[in-house]
Amino acid sequence: MQRLSTCLRLLFATVLLTLVGCASTSGGNPLDPFEATNRKIDAFNDSVDQAVLRPVAKSYKDYTPDLLQTTVKNFFGNLRDMWSVVNNGLQLKPKETVETGMRVVVNSIIGLYGLLDVGTPMGLQRHTADFGQTLGYWGMPSGPYVVLPLLGPSTVRDTAALVVDQRGDPWAQINPVASRNEGIALRLVDKRAQFLGMDDRLNEVALDKYSFVRDAYLQKRRAEVRRGPPSDADELEEKNNDLEPKSLSNDQ
């Protein structure tokens, strides 16, 4: 506990320093002081994706039976729901905890270890939550935006939380290691396959894909950290960012 709090304090200090450090630099997003490095990692991720992950995900989607794909998605979704239950609990959200918890119980038992998703038709919806979100819920700031090699958009806080998320991932406890890795690879391909099509669209609607993804990621994370997106607390701040409509319409 002692060590953890020292770690947290150090992290806060780093975050604060970087924030202060970049407050003077003009132009860029204050939450993205490492933009130059991030852009390089982002480009690297893109090339890996284009060369390996995307083609594999595409063949997976095109050539394996739909039923298999759904089953894989359900199975890993159910494992993920277990960790969501814990985090919803840690965030003291009774409705989300109970609903996702019931979902896990129903899907694990009636749905044959989560291979079938019987929860959704029963109206039990998934409420995804992770440890980064839990930290944010209890007041920890996100810190600067970082792009992780292979993993993509994150923040300093969410990256630190990944270590705990890893502990809470049932699949990561599977032995032997070989089967574990196969499962992790399959999960990755499944995840990527779900985003096929969306990546093309991003290239179409964004003028600069990097900043578009960054801004969307930060907004989305902020919303997830608040109770129900979008929060009442942030309402004012967003209002102030908005241009005053009155003066605008008078221009016309």
Next chain:
Amino acid sequence: MFITFEYFEGMTMFQQIHTSLIAWRKVFFVGLFTVGMSLGLTAYANQQAPDAFMQQLSNELLEVVRKDPAVKAGDLQKLANLVDTRVLPNVNFQRMTASAVGPAWRQASPEQQKRLQEEFKMLLIRSYAGALSQAKDSYTIVVKGFKGSAEDNEVVVRSEIRGGNEPIPLDYRLEKSTDAPGGWKIYNFNVLGVWLVDNYRTQFSQEINAKGVDGLIATLSERNKANNRK
């Protein structure tokens, strides 16, 4: 007169209340009928509650999309048509564009402002087409309520897309408007916690800082042309 008080004599208190209630109910129904008639006559041109308005609009649009496979398949021409006739009358698109462009909007000429709106609209229709092609038939939109009071000039309406395994939050900022069919106009919306207009602010300001307003218009128009060729 509907209420006649002489009946009250010789009745118990409960009977009195009962009679009085019946009388008032008559007044109420006649009143409601009159209001209903006048509402019917002026058709749409009245102020709805913002959440009721959004529920109605969402249902209408879902219905249209469901019945027209071409729209769902991403037929841009048809979708643009749908947006022009059904969506845009309920949107303050000038405000959306102005807010996305930021301070440079004030310096832009009316001609530039018009071009910006047109190109931004095309770009958004593109992203809508993408979203619709991913939509399932089982999707429904449930309006959860709104923040603020119906007397406010601006409110936030919250809704959710249900039918997938995870609810997708979808929120709208509305402003009161006298020339809108439902009395409200959308000026920003939010999918999964991301406000669309806010997300375009950086995109546009980067371009404006580098190449000016005309540069932004050129980039948008090139992008739209490239997208349409696909």
